[in-house]
Amino acid sequence: MDTLKRVLREQKWFLLGLAVLLWVVFVNRFPAGHIIVGGDVLQPINLKEQLASFHYGWFSGRVSIFYSLFYVLDRLGVTDTGQLSWYLSVFVFGAYLSFTMFARQVFPRTPKWLTAVMALFYATNVYTLYVFTATWGFTNYQILYVFIPALTGSFIQALRSRKPGDSFPFFLIVSLASTSFGNPAFAVSLTIYFFLLTVLLFIFRIVTFDWDVAKRIAILIVGALLLNIYWILPLIPQARAGVDELSNSTVIVLSDTLAKTSNTIFDTMRLLTTYEHDTYYPYNFPFMSVAWARYIIEFLSFAPFFLVLSGLFIWKSGERKRLYFAFFTLFMVFIALVARVRFPFDSFNVFFFKLPGINALRGWDKLAIFTPFILSSLLLGFFSELFGKTWFRTAFAVFISVALLLSLPFYTGGIQTKMSYILATSKGKDFATAKYSALVKLPEPYYSVANILGSDPVENKVAMLPYSPGTSVGRVNLPKLQMNGPDPANALYTKKYVELNGAYFGNWSFADEFSEKAYDPQWITDLYGLLGVKYVFYHHDAKPSALESFEPARQYLEGKGILRPIKENEWFTLYDIDSQYVFPYVYAGPDVVTIDQNVAGLSTKIRDLHTHITALPYDRSGTMEINVPASGLGTDSFVYLNEKYDPLWHAEYVSPDGRRSLLERQDDVRYANAWKVGSVDPAGSIDIYSVPIRFLLVGEWLSGITFLGVIAGAVWVSKRKANG
Amino acid sequence: MEQNEKQFDAVLTFVSKRKIDMGIMFASIIFGMFLNWSVIGIAIFAVFIWSIIGPIPSRVLALPALFFLAFTPILLAMGRNAQAEEFSIYAYYFLVMAVVRGVVEVREEKTANREQ
Secondary structure: OHHHHHHHHHOHHHHHHHHHHHHHHHHOOOOOOEEEEEOOEEOOOOHHHHHHHHHHOOOOOOOHHHHHHHHHHHHOOOOHHHHHHHHHHHHHHHHHHHHHHHHHHHOOOOOHHHHHHHHHHHHOOHHHHHHHHOOHHHOOOOOHHHHHHHHHHHHHHHHHOOOHHHHHHHHHHHHHHHHHOOOOHHHHHHHHHHHHHHHHHHHOOOOOOOHHHHHHHHHHHHHHHHHHHHHHHHHHHHHHHHHHHHHHHOHHHHHHHHHHOOOOHHHHHOOOOOOOHHHOOOOOOOOHHHOOHHHHHHHHOOHHHHHHHHHHHOOOOOHHHHHHHHHHHHHHHHHHHHHOOOOOOHHHHHHHOOOOOHHHOOOOHHHHOOHHHHHHHHHHHHHHHHOOOOOHHHHHHHHHHHHHHHOHHHHHOOOOOOOOHHHOOOOOOOOOOOOOOOEEEOOHHHHHOHHHHHOOOOOOEEEEEOOOEOOOOOOEEEHHHOEEEOOOHHHHOOOEEOOOOOOOEOOEOHHHHOOOOOOOOHHHHHHHHHOOEEEEEEEOOOOHHHHHHHHHHHHHHHHOOOEEEEEEOOOEEEEEEOHHHOOOOEEEEOOOOOOOOOOOOHHHHHHHHHHHOEEOOOEEEEOOEEEEEHHHOOOOEEEEEOOOOOOOEEEEEEOOOOOEEEOEEOOOOOOOEEEEEEOOOOOOEEEEEEHHHHHHHHHHHHHHHHHHHHHHHHHHHHHHHHOO | OHHHHHHHHHHHHHHHHOHHHHHHHHHHHHHHHHOOOOHHHHHHHHHHHHHHHOOOOHHHHHHHHHHHHHHHHHHHHOOOHHHHHHHHHHHHHHHHHHHHHHHHHHHHHHHHHHHO
């Protein structure tokens, strides 16, 4: 009891900060039954069924640590809406804890209440408001933000200390932080950040360079690489394919993106984005009754940087001055990087951002994510130096007031219901009455058809009709649901989804032509069948013009019995396509058949191909690996895998005595993956697998062993400490 | 009159004592003209060079930065965004100068501490 009292007394400021964040989570509860869908984001739902596809599919293991928590919550029966509060909690509590760790390691003599206030500022500021009033916060996407302070603190500690055991906290945080690289561009930006930080630590003589430090840096780099190797390895073949594509086709787009997302110096200083300026707080202002206050808050948004700037006048000498100058220099460099191709940084940055690897840093947030931490560190340094001096109280009172105003929506509630980016142009600022909302309530029938799809053991796919595209690639427009974002079918069902508004068959956006009246509409179901689509959601909640335009085609296809209704309600009709039109998951053909990305003649070619193929039996030996007995294959035939075209699918012939030989890919086939088999022994088999997943498995072993080593080392060090 | 002559003598003495520094300053101005920079650009570059060879303390260099930055929110409020950006660029230049001087100051301080 006494111990508890002592801990409560010693940690009262830290606990008070936690209580404030608890209020933030409480006051920002999300309306029951809603999920987040908007922009490029669909909140990961149904994780108890989807975690494996997250792990092995799109993210190749990179985000599994993060989503393990949500998997457990899903298993425990926490609703999708309830999980939204968990996303917010993980982020704000994580950022708070992480910054507290940093402050205690790097500025150890700072009063605890001051540390708590600065950690609160780091957790709730205009940047974190950007994260949660956009839809990014409800995914893994920005989670690196949480780890930056703890990584920085433990890194500085590891370099300053002469004890090898002081590297273990850094390694433990690196293990957790490895889940931040769902978008590997963040790994690139983190590398740049640490490179600059290390150089500045030496320049400002916070760490003295000698061979011992060089060795320690080498150990930290090798350890960090090994702990991250599980996602780096599968990325190597993917990056090679990505770099090829980049150098061939998207250079102009890169220049455009760099120009579009460039940031002014003054916006970086106050943590705002110049691009989409009016979409986020304080420019997107939710307090309509005091609309004039917006201008005051815009004005005040400069105050934290002014305080930092005035810090340049107060330092006399010492370690803290050197730290302050190091972080200030870092901020100056990041202002230049975040500005991208904007004057006066354009001539250097045009070259820099086109370097291989660096060209992944297209979005503003890839580098801007570090600026709130640098600013918060500078403020912490400033106030800890000013503490006890004449102007401290005034400066701190100004800061507290401004910090509160700049993060006010966190404390008043409504980050998505009133403040969402999608409501920026809505006069009422109310998600319930707005034309579109990022909070979407999916009607019950969307959930209930999962049983129908789940009960079909055949590997086939789901797609949608009519053509009702959203504002960008990968988004659909369902106004009746107030939704403009990814189709929820992506996450609700275990079957794969063929994007309506994206490139599945080469670069052909075939859905653009769904409403074209010049062709027999059967080409649509022929094409869907070729791609292995068995189920079609016909959205009655789509745009009225799209419904009207497609209605004759729907009636025609239904009348011919090609589209057969299974479930009908006011939101959608779930059709299945007559099986005779649907291509199997694995099949063999006597020839390799290329199909032009053109509607003219498409149906004839597909039907001709269909008459010449034979479905092949197969066993699934892994999530992205199958084994096909060679007995069903003729000499010189071709084997097809009905997955989206990806040159990283490989096929090997395994002879009866176990010898393996790689089959030749037929890259002219873009609607599936095909290989030439040659002559095979019927007793042999064909192994078809995804190359990145094989790399992932090797990487997981390496990272796993390293992690166990780190844990063992940490335990050993703590035992030695305990024994004196 | 005598006062003016005294001041003029002081300037001459200063210039004659720091001939090399004056040469560098002159060269920096010619360099800016050669690259076709604006007058303000050349002036800021000259201040930058002087901040190193002068030297000018970092806190003095931070003053013009504060001055230019103080106008930025006012210009933004007036809807003069281009001018606000221009002022913030000038502020940035002075901040970079302050940082460069800061590096020198910190390193000199550390060296002095070691010698003591």
